[in-house]
Amino acid sequence: MSDYQKIATAIEFIRQQALQQPSLADIAEHVHLSEFHFQRLFSRWAGVSPKRYLQALTLQNAKQKISQQQSLFDTTLDVGLSSQSRLHGHFVKLDAVTPSEYKTAGLGLTLYYGLHPTPFGFAFVALSDKGLNQLDLLDNDDITFGLNKLKQTWPNATLQHDQPKCQQVIERIFYHNSQEHHHKSAVTPLSLWVKGTNFQINIWRALLRIPAGELATYSDIAQTINKPNAVRAVGSAIGANPLAFIIPCHRVLRKDASLGGYRWRETRKQAMLAREEVRATKR
Template sequence: MNQMTHPYASERTMPDPDACWDAFLRRDRGVDGQFVGVVLTTGIYCKPSCAARHPKRENMIFLPDPAAARAAGFRACLRCRPDEVGRDRLAVEAAKALIAGAETPPSLDEVAAHAGYAPHHFHRLFKRETGMTPAAYARALRAERLKAALGEENSVTEAIYEAGYNAPSRAYADAERHLGMTPSAWKNGGAGVAIRHALVPTSLGPALVAATEKGLCRISFDEDEADLRRYFPKAELLPADARLDALAKQVSALVDDPAAGADLPVDVRGTAFQQAIWAALCAIPPGETRSYGEIVAAIGKPGAVRAAGTACGDNNLAVLIPCHRVLRSDGGMGGYAYGIERKRALLEREKER
């Protein structure tokens, strides 16, 4: 029976069957708990990371969770114990809610006790499910609150305390890491930040390359200094120096050979979700593509397809963060900020190599 029309299929949103099968082939722990695979010949359901031998593709269907599998008459795998994944995920969600509701970040012992796990075990579990430790999650959450408060409060000091910080020093340290600049610079449109820039000839047309003292903050096509001014209205825009020229040459070479990759310093700001999407894009091997559904499945957010498209559109570093490697679920090219022809050319260059 075709897995797309199986009578046990659920209406719950989940990755498409091809993405689910690919996750099983890779034994991807990152998507455990998002769906289960059912082996029709044995009546067993497993989580994606199950170490058991894979069945033939035609003998496997996918359901959204263990409850749906049990309701359909299947039984849990005794090797991977998929029912436990659901409990783990609920524990992590409870911990995230605790962290979000706390005025000050709770300790690992407090978070683990709330979730009902031993601290050392829950530390590993939380990182597996979210990609960061509980402490890092708390810091990222406060940084997001600070970013929002900076747009609402009358002063930077008010925004810092509104976001839940006990002292400005920690706020500035977190902002430097998560926002790419200090709180006051963020609030004032890049005031006090020097950005050097240049228009660089590439095989796909002129590219705007801009960098702060920390690293690249903008790579784009069909843009110039006026566009850069829109992104950083109060920054000090300066002409290229020797360092920027060297970075620009590497960017131009990357356009010629996007499969080569480049280890370049960057200074980009983004939310925790955007950073996760961009990291997932960079993890796509050159010459391969992924759908938006596969990208959000990889970061544990299977229902955030539309938000993933927005995050790709907010990518400030064209080619270096390879959003050109994302296609529609039907294999179509989809959109690209700098034109479909450039996207197609980049993909073809990667496949050639």
């Protein structure tokens, strides 16, 4: 069992036992570790103690953040829906697949793919010379799901397995704290190249403007694109996000601060949110 799988098991146990407020000993026992080893594992993964992390997991904390950060979120998104945004202190540039590219279904296009471990489980990634176009978070190292999805999306493309090329992107997304990666990120935007409707593209650009450690609701996003009555359509567009984590749909909750679902598993969504929360408060 990987570190993330142990963490995910612990978080799911905490969610199920929320009313009982399980102790550190209870959680450690559930994942078959001593308190000492669990504390060390958790601190290595999250960067903070389990106690601090548990505070970030609470529903009350999410409700408070949504209330306090509404004006900040409005200010953040008020700069407009341009194609560039900041993530982890560096630029992310999002471009949409053109109608002609969509029509040819990848004819003449080479897509590079790989499977890599991340703090949130294995990631299947695919990219072209134009940018990253698929990132799925998986529960194991079986490449079948991601590869089949890539073939269905781009049936006429040439697919090439290239671990080193994809690893460079993974490091920029998930391991961005090193000085080398920070310098590279500040100079070269991370390019995203995605297939979607104009409505979906606008939603995904809005998501890119939610900073790490902050939250938004589906209604917030609908207001941002000047379609306040399109909350359901917004939810569908968020659910169609092709790039887990990098387009941060995990930062969108329901109005009551409940998770609101996540196609890469709700436990993973909660892990992402709490980890971002504690790291944001450490800055």
